[in-house]
Amino acid sequence: MYSVKELVESVGLTSVPSSYIFRDTKSDVHCMHVQSETVPIIDFSLLTSHDPDRRSETITRLGNACLEWGFFMCVVILQVINHGVPEMLRDEMVRETESFFDLREEDKRQYAGKKLFDPIRCGTSFNSNVDKTLLWRDYLKIHVHPHFNAPDKPSGFSKVLREYCQKTRDIAGELLKGISESLGLESGYINEKMRVGSSESHQLLVANMYPPCPQPELAMGLPPHSDHGLLTILMQNGIDGLQVMHEGNWVSINPLPNSFLVNTGDHMEILTNGKYKSVVHRAVVNSKAPRVSIGTAHGPPLDTVVSPAPELMTDGVGQAYLGIKYKNYLELQQSKTLSGKSCLDHLRLSI
Numbered sequence: 147m148y149s150v151k152e153l154v155e156s157v158g159l160t161s162v163p164s165s166y167i168f169r170d171t172k173s174d175v176h177c178m179h180v181q182s183e184t185v186p187i188i189d190f191s192l193l194t195s196h197d198p199d200r201r202s203e204t205i206t207r208l209g210n211a212c213l214e215w216g217f218f219m220c221v222v223i224l225q226v227i228n229h230g231v232p233e234m235l236r237d238e239m240v241r242e243t244e245s246f247f248d249l250r251e252e253d254k255r256q257y258a259g260k261k262l263f264d265p266i267r268c269g270t271s272f273n274s275n276v277d278k279t280l281l282w283r284d285y286l287k288i289h290v291h292p293h294f295n296a297p298d299k300p301s302g303f304s305k306v307l308r309e310y311c312q313k314t315r316d317i318a319g320e321l322l323k324g325i326s327e328s329l330g331l332e333s334g335y336i337n338e339k340m341r342v343g344s345s346e347s348h349q350l351l352v353a354n355m356y357p358p359c360p361q362p363e364l365a366m367g368l369p370p371h372s373d374h375g376l377l378t379i380l381m382q383n384g385i386d387g388l389q390v391m392h393e394g395n396w397v398s399i400n401p402l403p404n405s406f407l408v409n410t411g412d413h414m415e416i417l418t419n420g421k422y423k424s425v426v427h428r429a430v431v432n433s434k435a436p437r438v439s440i441g442t443a444h445g446p447p448l449d450t451v452v453s454p455a456p457e458l459m460t461d462g463v464g465q466a467y468l469g470i471k472y473k474n475y476l477e478l479q480q481s482k483t484l485s486g487k488s489c490l491d492h493l494r495l496s497i
C-alpha cells in the first residue's frame with residue numbers, strides 16, 4: 147500500500163490492520179496532559195526587540211528552554227512585517243499542503259520511492275523498506291534550500307511554499323542568534339560556524355499527514371525520535387498530536403494561537419557538546435480528523451562536518467561526540483527504523 151490515506155479511503159476500516167499495530171515497550175510511560183502554560187513560550191517580538199533588557203530576558207528564557215526542554219512554543223506576532231509570518235501565509239501553507247495530499251494518487255506517485263537526496267519525495271511510514279511496523283503517516287519531503295524545489299501541483303503550492311520557507315529560515319536565524327548568546331557566545335556564532343543563513347545552508351521541509359485512525363491507541367504516527375539538524379520549526383492544521391518527552395513524561399502539546407513549535411535537533415546537541423540536548427518527541431493519531439503537520443529542519447550545508455564547538459568544551463568535560471558530515475548523518479538516520487536517539491548514540495564518546 148502506497149499511502150495510509152489511500153488505505154483509509156479505499157476500504158471502510160473499522161480496525162487497524164496488524165502491520166500497523168505498534169508496540170513500544172520502552173516508551174510505555176504514563177502520558178501526562180500538561181497545560182500549555184508549563185511549556186516554555188518565547189515571544190519572537192521580544193527576541194528581536196531593540197530594548198536590551200527585554201531581549202536579554204528573552205534570551206535567558208530561550209537558553210532555559212533549550213537546557214530544560216529542548217522545546218518551546220515561539221509566538222510570532224503576525225503583523226510584524228520584517229520577521230513575522232503573516233497569518234494568511236500559515237493558513238495558505240496548511241491549505242496547499244492538504245490539497246497536495248488530496249491529489250489523485252497517480253499525481254503523487256511520481257515522487258514515490260525516490261532516494262534521500264531527491265528533491266521531492268513522497269511516501270508512507272518512515273522507511274517502509276525496513277520498518278517492521280508501519281506508521282500511520284504519509285509524508286511529503288522537499289529539499290527547499292539551497293535549491294528550491296516544489297511539486298507542480300496544486301498550482302498555488304510553489305509560491306506559498308517558497309515564501310513560507312524563507313520566513314521560517316529568517317525565524318531560525320534569529321533563534322540561533324539568541325541561542326548563541328544564551329551559550330555565552332557571539333550572537334552570530336552558530337549562524338557563522340554552521341553557515342546557516344548562507345546561500346548554502348540546508349533546509350528540508352517535511353509535511354506529515356495522519357489520517358483518522360479507527361483505533362488510535364494501537365497505531366503510531368511517528369514513534370519517539372529526535373530530529374536531525376539544529377532546529378525544527380513546526381506548525382499544524384489545528385489538530386493536536388505532538389507529544390514531547392520531558393522529565394520522563396509525554397507532554398501533549400496544544401499550541402498557542404500563532405505559535406510555532408520549535409525543537410532542538412541532534413546537531414544542536416553535537417555542536418553544544420551535549421549542553422542543549424535534542425528533544426525526543428512523537429506524533430500520536432486520533433480517530434476524528436485528519437491531522438497535518440509541517441516542519442522545517444534547519445541545518446548547515448550538507449558537506450559541513452558538525453562537531454562540538456571548542457568554545458563549549460572548556461568546563462573540563464572532554465569532547466562528548468564525534469564529528470560527522472551532516473549529509474552522512476542524514477544517510478545514517480534514513481538507513482534505519484526511526485528509533486529514539488539511536489543515531490546520535492553512534493557518535494557519543496565515553497568520557
Ligand SMILES: O=C(O)CCC(=O)C(=O)O
Nearest residue numbers: 352354387388429439441
Ligand atoms: O507531527 C508532528 O507533530 C511531529 C512531526 C515530526 O516529529 C517530524 O516530522 O519529525
Ligand SMILES: [Fe+2]
Nearest residue numbers: 371372373427
Ligand atoms: Fe520530529
